[in-house]
Amino acid sequence: MRTGAITVDASHSRSTAEGGQAMYEAIVSPQEDLFVAVRPGHSKGMSLPAAYYAELLDRNEAGLPVPDWFVDGARRQWTIDLAGQRVDTALAVRSPSTAAVTYSRATYEINKGCNFSCEHCYLELRPFEGLALPDKLRLIDMLAEVGVFWFQITGGEPLIDPDFPAVYERAHQAGMMIEILTNGSRLSRPHLVSLFQNRPPHRIVVSLYGASPATADRLTRTKGAFTNMHAGVRAATAAGLPVQLTIIITRHNVDEVDAMRALAGSLNVPTKEYGMLSPTYTGAPGPLDAQAPGFLDASFLESAAPGALGDAGAFDSCPAGHTFFHVDPHGLATMCKIGRDNPVHLMAEGIDGLLRLPAIADAQMLRTGGCTGCSLTSTCRVCRPLARIYQEAKAPLHSYCQHGERTPA
Structure with a gap:
């Protein structure tokens, strides 16, 4: 074999x-x-x-x-x-998809509502609203129909949505490899532990905001945030669930980075670190105020490989909109979490609407606004939708451009 x-x-x-x-x-x-x-x-x-x-x-x-x-x-x-x-x-x-368009990966923002109020959140507004349960289940069926295999459920905080268990079960029944992004505050609840034991996810990614209650609660602006997260991770690991910690580094907790690493080690779970903060996806600069000095690494903005479509340059290498897409709480499909122009209304158009998504994505990858006429196009690897929100937030060039402070022609 x-x-x-x-x-x-x-x-x-x-x-x-x-x-x-x-x-x-x-x-x-x-x-x-x-x-x-x-x-x-x-x-x-x-x-x-x-x-x-x-x-x-x-x-x-x-x-x-x-x-x-x-x-x-x-x-x-x-x-x-x-x-x-x-x-x-x-x-x-899983049987092969018979749809006119297929995708292998998708993310679903089940709800923008959250029980934390983090300063660095890329969601400017976090209303608790979205599709009714029957439409949420219909959405999962559509994703399965177009071949979605790798599936991420995010928010807001997905585990506070009352429909999360039913949505998760539907995706699991469809044979999806499911990743959940969560703050961990609800992860110790018995019905969720039981759900994940009975229908194992591929990964549960929990954000770590500090090594102490004082720091984490201050960053999340939520009393009990650290205690509830810690209890959730301990309950999940005790149940044998596949937990991973993402250490979020900001100016509020930068002095506890080593302590956060030690805490993750004591919990015996794999970790990643995230220290490059971005504006909101609507271009509001607020989250940038939480950026920790010394952790400004614009490499996360770069595409993985050079593109091949002439004037559009390396931006065309991104698979968003082609093999991957994002769905918001109302069933609006976009190329990714950041590039949300011209969404496809899946609940109104059905999966045929996704036939338009590749062209919509390509249009968002074109060099416009502050990148128009740049003489360094041929070597640029910066994600265009992310660069645009930095420009709209009037962020310094070095915070998002791989060429630093060099001025475009």
């Missing part, structure tokens, strides 16, 4: 559903031009030849056992034994 590692962060043990029976042990799915097998919470996966994927589809429909070649691969990659189990119970085998 031809196998290969799929690059995903984190590696944790698999939880099972009530009664000891796992909902499914792994997911098999098309992903753009590939066929892959992955396991929530694990960094390793398998790349499958088309014939092997077709065999799993057939066995899934017929209720036949997992084939020996997959049993061997699962044992090597995830140290689990699927021998004798049926494909339709051990695996979630």
